Amino acid sequence: MKSINDVARFAGVGVGTVSRVINKNPSVKPDTRKKVLSAIEQLQYVPNEVARNFKLMTSNMVALLLPTIRHPFFSELAYYIEDELDLNDYKLILCNSRGKPKKELNYFDILNRNKVAGIIAITYNDIDHKVMKEIPIVSIDRHLKEEISYVTSDNYAGGRIAFNELIKAGARNPAYMGYLTKSKLKSEVELRKRGFIDEAVRQKIPYNCHEILDDEHSDIGFSEFFCSESYKSVDGLFISNDFLAAEYIERAISYKIRVPEDVKVIGYDGIQSNNCFHPYLSTIRQPVEQMARISVQLLIRKIKDKNIEKEIHRLPVEFRKGETT
């Protein structure tokens, strides 16, 4: 294999000059650059990026920390994040934290040690104290430290849209259903409920809220719901994510509740990529591709300029009508 010395000799320049050309240092004269690039091509020289990283004390790796790549929302997000990183000559390190704080913290240690260029984090845990100032980070959907930039969909507007779509579809007794999380982290998902409630109050329409503890089996939460008198009259449900919506519909069958005839249902996320599986949910669709690309672009700006101000990107959502309203 050819070395950087071979390239320098072939081009008639010093090793430092070859290195500057490879690292795109603007101080090299166009003529010299051309000579070096030609030598690299003719000798089929492959620069060793591990050695380059050592020199630059940086790397072209970006870590994506998410709960699990098996969830279709996260895998779609990861797909577009990888695509946008690739367009910008970065590579993606994938970390599934499975929501376990210990694994997540361990990953942060590894990332700090490896000196990745940056981190995109989707986390449900309180990892603020582990986020090193030196590593650029962008959060999706969660607020981490006060100064950390984040990208999210407009969850509050999503809640309002869902309320209005239920009413438009004929619901007179709308309700919200979601998980109640014990985490102290300020969650964007809370805003879905907030938007729903505010819109109900604004329109003076009575509403209900049913919350399922996220650490107990959903059996209990659902039994409470189906057996409670106050929910018997509910004819429209905004459910905080698509999987929970599908689970409600599945369980409703045994209570002889028909969707959408008896109860209209709207989910959140838009995880279904085709309509061959049913119920094809009416849902608030998150702009996943846009969230992914903007997160990457924001991170790259932070990598290039560490002093960039905090930014919050709240992207518009839309209602996608399926079979359940």
Add this chain to the structure above:
Amino acid sequence: MKSINDVARFAGVGVGTVSRVINKNPSVKPDTRKKVLSAIEQLQYVPNEVARNFKLMTSNMVALLLPTIRHPFFSELAYYIEDELDLNDYKLILCNSRGKPKKELNYFDILNRNKVAGIIAITYNDIDHKVMKEIPIVSIDRHLKEEISYVTSDNYAGGRIAFNELIKAGARNPAYMGYLTKSKLKSEVELRKRGFIDEAVRQKIPYNCHEILDDEHSDIGFSEFFCSESYKSVDGLFISNDFLAAEYIERAISYKIRVPEDVKVIGYDGIQSNNCFHPYLSTIRQPVEQMARISVQLLIRKIKDKNIEKEIHRLPVEFRKGETT
């Protein structure tokens, strides 16, 4: 931040010794190792892995090359591959090739340049000439170069099981449906058809095969199928993957074909992780977790010993009954 020099001074040893301890070189005496580890802990020294990689000319990164992380089969595979790598102190670089040979080749260049420890590849393209001898590689589901190890599910047995399950469910005129690929790569998917046909021949039961060209829109392939006289009598279908099976069932509705009453359907893969979405397919379930873990273990053995012989792991599949048989 503390440097390796600080650790050496604190422990009263040379920098080389500290380096050997960090790199787990067995030549260091237990007592010395203990002293160094204690110094590392007390000084909270974080070794810089970029620098270590430079020294060792290796890395703890493994690249996973797959068509798209958005497909539930691949995202489940990636989930377990990341988990098994993490258990072994490796990290995962994710590359979506989207089946585009150019992007895939480009990724191979990058991987060669970065000197990753190894590659796990799921590819539909002919990339043999790009696979560098120096980088350990394991292929999933595809045969690459003759000498490359691969892990796959027992597709041939899957085809035979599917045939038998269709007959057991009452089908008298079974048929196979799948994609016909123009790629010259020897595909494991072909074996699903082969197993199905061999079992039909063995039992002297007449069968049909319908193949859809994978580069034309499936509309044409399906129209041909539904309009052909020879397929009117088909009452059992083994379809080569779950998405195609779901698409068949969706299209069958407009031809007033009921599944499973008129036609029993068995898919392949087992992509559905819950039974809240319908049809919940009867399918041949691939042992995804086992495929992932064995691929990683095999790759790590190859990383540690480059001269290891070619291995083929063909893992057992099983029938999972759903609503479509």
